[in-house]
Amino acid sequence: CSELDETLAGILKNEVESRGIANVDIIKADATRFEISKRAHIVVSNTPFNISSRLVVKLCRDEGLLYAVLGVQNEVGLRLLAKPGESSYGRLSVIAQLCFDIVKLFKIPPRAFIPRPEVATLVLRLTPKHSLTEKEIADVELLTRRLFSLRKRKVPGALKEAFNLSDEEIRKLLSRCGVSQDLRVYELTPSQLLRITREGFLELHSL
The missing domain is CATH 1.10.8.100 (rRNA adenine dimethylase, C-terminal domain)
Structure with a gap:
């Protein structure tokens, strides 16, 4: 589990240890920069809005990824799902759809978060195709x-x-x-x- 905020990383570490969870490590780092293990793994992230696109592109190169469940800003989610000819269709749509099968799971309203964001969060499941070099x-x-x-x-x-x-x-x-x-x-x-x-x-x- 990656968390850049030192306070939150400490809280997460304490929670994991108090519950006796042995297969989760808390890493204080930017998720778009640290080296992901090549062992089989899944990624679950309530993704900070400012790194959503960079994280998706990074996961395209994640050889051990089984699947990822990402909560992303609604606008980013629409870009990931967009079809050719649509206004939201662009670079991110192309790269993500070549690398993943993408399924919309559900939407989380802004009121579910503290502090409250201005837009909803879209939760997607990305299953890698592992078809590109x-x-x-x-x-x-x-x-x-x-x-x-x-x-x-x-x-x-x-x-x-x-x-x-x-x-x-x-x-x-x-x-x-x-x-x-x-x-x-x-x-x-x-x-x-x-x-x-x-x-x-x-x-x-x-x-």
Whole structure:
């Protein structure tokens, strides 16, 4: 169990010890920075709103993760679940959906917390697919970071601006990937974006 606040970490440690719980360690650390064990484990987190996105991306690289149950800000939860073409759909949607099967469990109202937040918390279950390599995750992060800064542009124009590709390179790339040149960036599915990264052009055009 990770807790950055020293007082809360102490309270948690005392609770665990008083109840004789042997399989939980209290670690005073930022959950997005400490090294997660490669042994099989689950993650349960009422995630601080300011680290929700970073934690999800970190869990994409968690080799021992069986599943995670995360309480996240409602807005972040909607981004994780968003479909192509929706206003909430973006980089986080793509990366998370490539790495996890995501299920909405329930919503917690603001009145359940002290101090009371301004928005509800959405509780999600993320089950890893373990289908992407470390390189593929990194490539998807790079591709989506560049393209979703131009999310409303058509895909050919976005690729040209983001990676300095020629019109002919773009035509051949999209043809190989089975992607229409009429789509806009925010309409691309996670699987289409993954196919684009697997074409290997990023090594030549990522500078």
